[in-house]
Amino acid sequence: MEPAEAQEGPSLLSDAERLRFEQLVLPHLDSAHNLARWLLRSESDAQDVTQEAMLRALRFFPGFHGGDPRAWLLKIVRNASYTWLESHRRVELSEEFDEERHGEPAASPEAQAIASAERDRLREAMEQLSTRFREVLVLRELEGCSYKEIAEITAVPLGTVMSSLARARRRLQQILIGPAREETPHEL
């Protein structure tokens, strides 16, 4: 496990190392934020966790010896996100449907009309997925990670990435088809 000390870390890096960090790791800030945003489903939490993860990455940077800097950073972001979720009791580690989320009261008719926009619909469907399913889809579809990278980031065997993706996609399809069935019968 990573040491938890926060403040003095950054000053231990030499200027050359810091510059290397800026060149290798900082360019993946968008990826870090995107992953945290989808895991936490909250913009303000995502910003806190991203910031914490970037500082943690800076502190552990001397231990980074080559390899894929994005995967390395995303692993740290993922760990930070899960730690945050656990301490806020919001993590659902099972792969089941997220009842808590789904059980929220339905939005107003106007809001529903707006939400029928494709983008909102997909975003909502993604947010209804369990954290595990969501993360694998975000890494694959939004981040374009290879199976090998996903295995590295999520600490699962390479052989299970494909089946997790298959199940996550199937679940997403079910969610998407569900509420739309009455209005648009699937004829094709």
Place this chain on the structure above:
Amino acid sequence: MSCETAESLLHGYLDGELDVVGAVEFERHAQACPVCTRELEAQQSLRARLRDADLYVPAPPSLRRTIRERVEPPPAESAASAPRRGRWRWLAAAAALTLLATAPWLVLRDTRRGTAEGTLAAAALDAHLRSLQLGHQSDVVSTDAHTVKPWFEGKLSYAPPVVDLATEGFPLIGGRLDVVEGRTVAALVYARRKHILSVFVWPAEGAPETAPRSDARQGYGWIQWSHSGMQYWVVSDVAPAELEQLARLLRR
């Protein structure tokens, strides 16, 4: 191949993660099996919907600023140390700041959805589409890197690296000169199954090494990075994972 096997391979196929043999076997099965074909189409359309919905949430500028400030050396420390050493540290910090201000990726990151990178991406995409529309992908048609590379000699002020990646599933088809945002650049043409990939190469104007960045628009994906002083832009309609794969191969 049974439907059961095909179903388990479908996602690997969709993601471009099967080896050549697996991919060929899957395709052969899918051609004869309407159920698996339908499932593949459903998955492709789900992927297209996710891509078109633009669900990626980049870091807001305020967060970028905060993090950049925290990453930079703390100025308080230099005041505490001996004056002479302090001055050096301050100078080093100033130098780092200057570098930061001019580091090209910073410009790119800050304008991710805006000017610099977006304009280049649009220009590279245009060049790729132009070549497809005109049916003019290659000025020199050859699968031999040793034929394509010398062809650029005398046509450009630099020698683009040319490798054939046929054994990795990206056969080299040829090369041409193209124009991206007013620059004359080398365009290498690779194939992936029936898809064409354009690889634009020109000398890096900023940092000699930058990590790959990818994005997509209008159904075409691109990935760009700098490597050994050369800037690379790859544009194609293949799956994002395949773009990444080619990028990895070219960076070896």
